[in-house]
Structure formats: C-alpha cells, structure tokens
Amino acid sequence: MEQKQVIEYTNELTDDFSNDSPxxxxxxxxxxYRRDPFYKxxxxxxxxxxxxxxxxxxxxxxxxxxxxNKKAFRLAKKTxxxxxxxxxxxxxxxxxxxVIAPHDAYVIVNERNIMMPGIGWLARRxxxxxxxxxxxxxxxxxxxxDQIVADKKPILIYPEAHIWPYYTEIRPxxxxxxxYPVKYNVPAFCFTNTYHQRGKKVKIxxxxxxxxxxxxELDRQTQIKDLRDRIYxxxxxxxxxxxxxxxxxxxxxxx
Numbered sequence: 001m002e003q004k005q006v007i008e009y010t011n012e013l014t015d016d017f018s019n020d021s022p023x024x025x026x027x028x029x030x031x032x033y034r035r036d037p038f039y040k041x042x043x044x045x046x047x048x049x050x051x052x053x054x055x056x057x058x059x060x061x062x063x064x065x066x067x068x069n070k071k072a073f074r075l076a077k078k079t080x081x082x083x084x085x086x087x088x089x090x091x092x093x094x095x096x097x098x099v100i101a102p103h104d105a106y107v108i109v110n111e112r113n114i115m116m117p118g119i120g121w122l123a124r125r126x127x128x129x130x131x132x133x134x135x136x137x138x139x140x141x142x143x144x145x146d147q148i149v150a151d152k153k154p155i156l157i158y159p160e161a162h163i164w165p166y167y168t169e170i171r172p173x174x175x176x177x178x179x180y181p182v183k184y185n186v187p188a189f190c191f192t193n194t195y196h197q198r199g200k201k202v203k204i205x206x207x208x209x210x211x212x213x214x215x216x217e218l219d220r221q222t223q224i225k226d227l228r229d230r231i232y233x234x235x236x237x238x239x240x241x242x243x244x245x246x247x248x249x250x251x252x253x254x255x
Contacts, residue, residue, distance in 0.1 A: 005247045009164075012171045018090055018163035023115035030114075030137050032129055032144030033106070035151075046125040047104060055095030063092065063204040072208050073102050073154075076187045080149040081211065082180050084231055085191045086239070087158040088167050092193075092204070094123060097156045100191055100206065106148055107156040108177070129155070149184045159228075166202070167249060168195055168242040170235045175228035182223045187211035190231045192238035195246060202246055207238040 009015045034040075059065035073081075083101060087093055097107040106127040114120050114130045129144060148155060157180075159173035170192070181188040189210030196203040212230055214223045 004245070007164075007247055007249050008252045009249055010252050013174070014162065015164075016162035017165060023112055023117070023120070026111055026115060026130065026132055026137075030130060030132060030140060032140050033127075033147050035147065042125075043104075043127065047098060047127060051095070051122075051126045052098045055098045058095060059092060059099060059204070063202060064198055065204050065206065067100070067206045067208065069208045070100070070102075072189060072210055075211050076189070077102070078152065080152045080184065080186050081154050082177075082186065082188045083154055083156045083191065084159050084177070084188065084235075085156065086167070086170055086193055086235060087160040087163050088165060088193055090163060090165075091119070093158065093163070094119075094126075094128075096191075098126060100156070100208070101154045103152075103154055105154040105156050108158075110161070145180070149186065155180070164249065166195055166246040168239060168245050170232065170239050173228075173232070175224050178224045178228040178231070181212075181227060182214045182220060185214065187213050188227060188231060190235050192235045192241075194239065194241045195244045196242070197244040202244065205241065207241065209234045209238065 007017055009017075083105065085093070085096065085100075094107070094109075094113065097105040104127070106129050108129045108131065109123065111130050111132055114124050114128050116123070129141060131141065132138065145155065157177045159177050160171045161173070164171065178188070180186075187210060189208060189212070191209070192207045194205050194207065196205060212227060212234075215226050216223075218226055
C-alpha cells in the first residue's frame with residue numbers, strides 16, 4: 001500500500017509549500033514588454049523555438065499531460081483574455097503559459113520566480129511579468145499589461161498565489177486579480193489541473209472552461225466579485241474530476 005506524504009497547513013491563503021531556495025531581491029528596472037523588432041525576435045526565439053517545445057515535452061513525458069476543451073480559447077481569438085488556474089506545480093505551472101493557450105501568453109508572477117537559482121533567467125526570457133515592490137517597476141508593470149492587452153495577447157494568473165504540490169482541491173482566493181478582465185472589458189478563462197494515477201506515475205488532465213465575461217449590469221466592484229465567484233465555482237466543480245491524491249493536506253489543530 002502506498003505511503004502518502006502528509007503536509008500540515010495553517011492558512012490556505014498564505015501558506016506556501018513550493019520549497020523554493022532563498023533568493024536575492026531584484027535590483028534595477030525590469031524589462032516587461034517591448035514592441036521593437038529586436039525584442040519580438042528575441043522573444044520568439046526563446047518562447048516558440050525553445051520554451052514551448054521544452055514545456056510541452058516535459059508535460060507529456062513527466063505527467064502524460066492531456067487537455068480537455070482547449071478549443072474554448074478559439075472563442076476569444078480576436079481579443080486579449082485572462083486565464084486563471086490552480087497552482088500545484090513548480091516548473092509545470094511556469095511552463096503552462098507556453099502550452100495551454102494557442103497564442104503567445106504571458107504570466108504574472110511574484111519576484112521569487114524571476115530570481116530562482118537555475119531557472120529565474122529562463123522565466124524572464126519566457127515572458128514573466130513579476131510584481132515588484134518599487135514604484136517605478138510598478139508603473140512599468142501596469143504599462144506592460146496595457147500594451148499586452150492592446151496587442152491582443154493572453155495573460156495567465158494563478159489567483160491562489162502560493163504553490164501546494166499535487167493539491168486536489170481549490171483553495172479560496174481573493175478577487176484582486178479579477179479586476180483585469182473588468183478593467184479591459186475582455187473575457188476570462190480558467191483551467192483546472194487534476195491528478196490521476198497511471199501505473200506508478202502521476203498523470204495530469206487539464207480542463208479548460210470559459211469564456212467568462214464581466215457582467216455589465218453590475219457596478220465595477222461587484223463585477224469583479226461576480227467574475228471571481230463564477231470562475232472559482234467552475235474550478236471547484238472541475239476539481240471533483242481528481243481520482244488520485246499523492247499528498248494529504250491536513251489543517252493544524254488550534255492549540
């Protein structure tokens with residue numbers, strides 16, 4: 001009988017089990033997104049020639065990856081859109097922006113992702129959009145989102161924010177990141193990674209759902225909450241497709 005790993009947690013919103021190494025904070029101005037030909041060529045090389053094949057191969061070989069309903073993205077092929085997913089892997093989740101959407105997608109990350117030893121440099125070249133604490137980089141981040149949306153490219157967000165490896169439920173997440181589809185009046189999609197056993201290995205099946213549109217009959221703040229609630233409910237429903245639990249998560253008892 002398989003011996004399951006048990007992880008105890010305290011807070012579903014803030015606990016992180018990614019086991020990332022310590023990192024140094026980013027220094028200087030970050031290059032988020034540019035429209036000049038050199039940047040486009042550089043980005044195409046790293047993303048389409050290297051990043052996408054590596055990500056797809058990793059997903060297929062390690063997890064026997066399969067996507068259900070990827071064609072849903074075709075319904076938004078003439079506009080930008082935002083994609084929300086559950087956060088349960090390190091490299092796999094980082095690579096999802098290159099294999100889940102049919103268009104070149106960017107991914108919003110925290111500072112740690114671009115400074116991780118070994119792969120931080122790759123995240124920067126593949127289109128990571130880090131949220132950095134200083135004012136000037138925050139302005140650059142906002143301007144980059146504006147430009148990416150204007151150029152009709154998708155942006156991927158992990159609203160759970162923290163990684164819980166192989167977690168089979170959907171953690172509660174705040175509505176902050178759902179302001180983007182409302183602000184730009186563009187659709188949103190979600191994907192839910194589910195876990196299944198294939199012999200002695202783990203298989204990931206990803207379910208894509210959407211598009212979800214902001215409700216124009218509601219005020220702005222209510223639109224944000226409504227969009228978050230609909231996507232959260234859909235991800236919870238899809239999480240019931242899980243058939244294998246590699247790690248058991250238990251909440252610590254209050255003393």
